[in-house]
Amino acid sequence: MSVPHDLMDGLERPSLIRGLSLFDWLWAALVLASAVGVYVEFNAALGMYQQAILAGATAALIGVGWYWKPMRALSLVIAGLSLFAILLYGNQYSAGESNFILVWWLSSPAAIAWMNGLFLTATVAYVLGLAVRGDALSERSLALGSWLTWAAVTMGFVALMVRWRESYLIAPDFGHIPVSNLFDVFVLFCVVTGLLYLYYETRYRQRALGALALLIISAAVAFLIYYAVAYHADKIEPLVPALKSYWMKIHVPANFIGYGSFAFSAMVGVAYLLRDRAERLHPDGRVVRRLPSLEMLDDIMYRYIALGFAFFTLATILGALWAAQAWGGYWSWDPKETWALIVWLNYAAWLHMRFSKGWRGRPLAVWSFVGLIVTTFCFLGVNIFLSGLHSYGKL
Structure with a gap:
């Protein structure tokens, strides 16, 4: 088990800008170009405050990508899968019920189901990694848990991105960011908590805490499944006036x-x-x-x-x-x-x-x-x- 000698290792860097590489600047250019593309495409629908949010989100993503390099690959995979799903939908919400890839992989219900399964499986892998006797077997189990957690976070974010688009496909006046009800925010809680844990794991080069961190996420997943099955809460509903x-x-x-x-x-x-x-x-x-x-x-x-x-x-x-x-x-x-x-x-x-x-x-x-x-x-x-x-x- 590798432990950094300095607890501050990788967490405080005296000069981020001076240490930027060519790939760092290429990352910034890519994010900025994407933001400009969004602005050009949706300028008519963006008010002053939405433009400010877009600018702030762009700067934040660039900064996080500079500070924590794994965020770049994660963001690119999420963006690629989300755009692929949106292209498969076209302008028809019903495509989510007929297209094989959407039905089983990339519609928001399918992606959330994958997220749930991956988080639960990752929890088992982390717990086994902490509990088994052999150090080699433990490391393999913990590594599997880590990969499963990365996959779960990816599918969760893809689900939120695609669900955002699905709300507009149902009806333009339905369209809204998917953080408006208890079902949506439980998905958000799972992916945010998973991402925060993965930041710890990569920075401190420790995986054993996954056995505990994933337990709280699995509890949220269990509630999410119950809430969807018992109350059909996974349906996209219009916003109440105060949330618009x-x-x-x-x-x-x-x-x-x-x-x-x-x-x-x-x-x-x-x-x-x-x-x-x-x-x-x-x-x-x-x-x-x-x-x-x-x-x-x-x-x-x-x-x-x-x-x-x-x-x-x-x-x-x-x-x-x-x-x-x-x-x-x-x-x-x-x-x-x-x-x-x-x-x-x-x-x-x-x-x-x-x-x-x-x-x-x-x-x-x-x-x-x-x-x-x-x-x-x-x-x-x-x-x-x-x-x-x-x-x-x-x-």
Whole structure:
């Protein structure tokens, strides 16, 4: 098991621009050219704010591709498969019921089914990789889990891209970004959390945490399957009036980067508690050999909570601006808003105790897992048990 000597290895680089290669600039040119193509094709339908979102997304994709090289290949594969599916659809939504490739592979229902199966299989591979005795067999199983996770994330993003196009094929006034209901955002949660885990895996060159990270994704997949089967929630529905806004394109993704980061940090906290116990009871056991060190786990947990807190703060500010436009006020103490504030205060206190009081280790690991319970209620429980202005995904 390869462990970086420096916990900051690959995470902080003093001069990104000076270190850019020819391929980095070619990547930037490709993304920029694609954005210009989108602008030229859809300029008539893009208002000032949508143009700003397109520009921001372009800059973000270029920057992420520079900073994390695997994002380039992933983006190109997602774009290629999505465009291929869109070409197969043409202008007929019914093609999704007759074209063999769409029916079995690239329509949004098919791609989501592939995503679900791949995530569940990856979870099994990661768990076996952590549990089996032989180190060689363990590495092969963990590597398989990694490849399956990459494939699952790819199919999930393809599903979202194709579902976006499908909504316009049903009817032009149906068309919207697929982050508007509980089914859509569960798909988004799965792929965002999977991508955040894969970033950790490639940067720290560690795969053992996949056994825990994929468990939380598999729980989301299980709910997604149940929700689709029991409530036919996978159908594309028109937007309610309050959601017909450009704010949805930035508020919801920012929110789910926060949710995904908090979920992964909670699983890192669980890994910390498992390793801490194993070091005391079985210092030469498989858990100690395969999980990262306590110092590294503590550092990863902090980094992902800090990332999640930053994006959740941004999402909360964007949500307040959206609320002012949609409902005439920045804050209304709606149950979703109240619980979002509770989540924000929980992680603000977590970070405060780490910075100002020097807390480390077990207390913060336990707190991180408790934070996941609070966040889950905000994400899902409010929709099930409470009602309010944000009740777009009730069971």
